[in-house]
Amino acid sequence: MSEQKLTAELRTEFGKGFARRARMAGQIPAVIYGHGAEPIHINLPGRATTLAVRVSNALLAIDVDGEQHLTLVKDIQRDPVKQIIEHVDLQTVKAGEKVTVDIAIHVSGEVAPGAVASLEATTVSLEAEATHVPTAVEVTIDGLKAGESIHASDLVLPKGSTLLTEGDTLVVRIAEAAGAEEEESTEAAAE
Template identity: 75%
Template structure:
């Protein structure tokens, strides 16, 4: 994953009133913490920050008053209605440092005909280098048949990553398609014919 470069400004005001004014001015309030240092309260440009944090575990290279900070997005608070970003928590990291992250699991491929899959885990916990975080882990189900299972230990992890989840955790379960599901799919076609 490549790091996104953003210019940040240190903020000295706090509270809801300041946060509203900052968002109205196209800024997002944020805080950088970690490594035992005092938290740094900043504002980030809204448009470029929103684009940069679209992916899970985004890595940001911040210029805070001429000082460089490498930070990992740990939490994003969004407005429940408008879905705009209200605040971001950032964890300071160093190049080469290992961090614990939850990586999305994506299922790819087509099952053998007459089978369905149930994805039991949508994210998996890994320890990986902060500057080389994977955006997702892919699980290939191509041609698999009923009764097959894919466990966390079966996942192909990126180089240098360590699985933190239980190795026996079920990720994908493959079973036969039930008749009721097939009948439900046929029912609208029959109704349309009448």
């Protein structure tokens, strides 16, 4: 994953009123923390930040008064109605450092006829290098039949990643389609 570069302004005022004024001016309040350093309160450019954090676990290179901070997005607070970003929490990371992240699971393929797939876990926790955090873990369900399942230990992880989720966690369950039982009983009665 490549890093997005953003320029931030140091924030000296705090509170709800200041945060509202910053958002009205097209800025998003944020905080950078980690590695035992004092938190740095900043304002990020609104539009550029919104575009940069559309992917989960976004890696951001923040320039604060000429000082570079490599960060990973840890939390985004959004307005519950308007869904605009109200605040961003950023964790300082270093190249080569291992971080814990939750990664989305993407399912691809078609199950066998008469079966349906149910996604039981939408994310898994991984430990990965901060500058190489995967965007998703792909799961292929091609040809799986009713009664089969995929657990976290069955996932093919991106290179350099370690699974932190329990291996027996159910990720995808394959069940018999609801209409399949009725079709079989109708065919048996017809014979």
